[in-house]
Amino acid sequence: MVLRVLIIFMFFISAESFAKRNNKGFKRAQSYYKKKQYSLSLKALRRSYNFKYTKRIPASALYLIALNYQKLNNHKRSLYYFNRLLKNVYLKKHIRVLRALKKDEVDEVDIPKTLASAYFYMGQSHYAIFVQTENIAAADRAKKYFTICDEIDFNDKCSSFLENINEKLAYNQKKKKSFEFFVYAGRLIFQDRITIESSAGSDDLIANNNTVCYGAGIRRGNAFSGLILNGCIFSGTATIKGIVTDKDNPATTRDYKQSGVPIGGLLMEAGYYRLLDNEKTRLGLSLPVIYRSGLYTQPTGYTIPNAKNINFGIMGTASLILPYLELETKLGHMKNSNYLMLNGIFTF
Secondary structure, eight states: OHHHHHHHHHHHHHHHHHHHHHHHHHHHHHHHHHTTOHHHHHHHHHHHSOTTOGGGSOHHHHHHHHHHHHHTTOHHHHHHHHHHHHHHTSHHHHHHHHHHHHTTOGGGSOOOHHHHHHHHHHHHHHHHHHHHHOOHHHHHHHHHHHHHHHHTTOOTHHHHHHHHHHHHHHHHHHHOOEEEEEEEEEEEEEEEEEEEEETTEEEEEEEEEEEEEEEEEEEEEOSSEEEEEEEEEEEEEEEEEEEEEOSSOTTOEEEEEEEEEEEEEEEEEEEEEEEOTTSSEEEEEEEEEEEEEEOOOOOTTOBOTTSEEEEEOEEEEEEEEOSSOEEEEEEEEOSSOEEEEEEEEEEO
């Protein structure tokens, strides 16, 4: 009997001594935390508690462990211990808060200050992970915890965090690249040179071409910039005029003109574009290649060797993006030729 009493007495003495030692270690850890010595605070806590067995760690110590990791930017470890705190101490209350959040009734739940503070710091850790990794799940979790804190007016920063998350999500969505297919129709007006030859020599004539074009293309880009590839077929008429050398009398010249000359061809482009901040204006630069063919009349004794021609150069683009249509203007220069295009574009 005496032996049994002695054993019980020694057990209580040991338990009391252990509790006092842990309490001193916790106070030391608090002191280090207040001095922003977070690593030393964790060291003091580790001497008093076994971090592997979180069920044996008091709520205040578990909260301080998670908080130290959060301040050290070790967000995954911080979230682990905050989640253990929720599971070990506040599980029923946490479930109730989440149910209230779905019903938009969080302000009706009495949330302990420590739990509210845990939500706030968990939101910050998920936010930091989202910023580093652009992980959507982390953003959703951060929004969840900041929404809870904002609903109970825990901290004025909660609404700012929510705004930042939404802005970053919108920005990340805009950064995503995708394909766009489009068709277009419009006018292609250009001026090029036609060479006419005879026994007296050769002369350059100016051809004013007025055509209608139909085309399609593809874009690969985001809300800021991208690459574009497109092509169109065109057909119309040309008016040719100029001065030619008389083949029978090289010393003299005469006026020459052809009207209503049927022409047709193909225009291909590859380029780069940027969208301005309002996302309603597109500016671009492309490298076009054009194939043009005309049914020019060749007077007796004269020939037109470049009735079919391939040309290339550079073209600038400016367009206005409307809800269902894009209005585009293009200006280009291709080896002694000038081009103007006016298009209406429909994007799928």
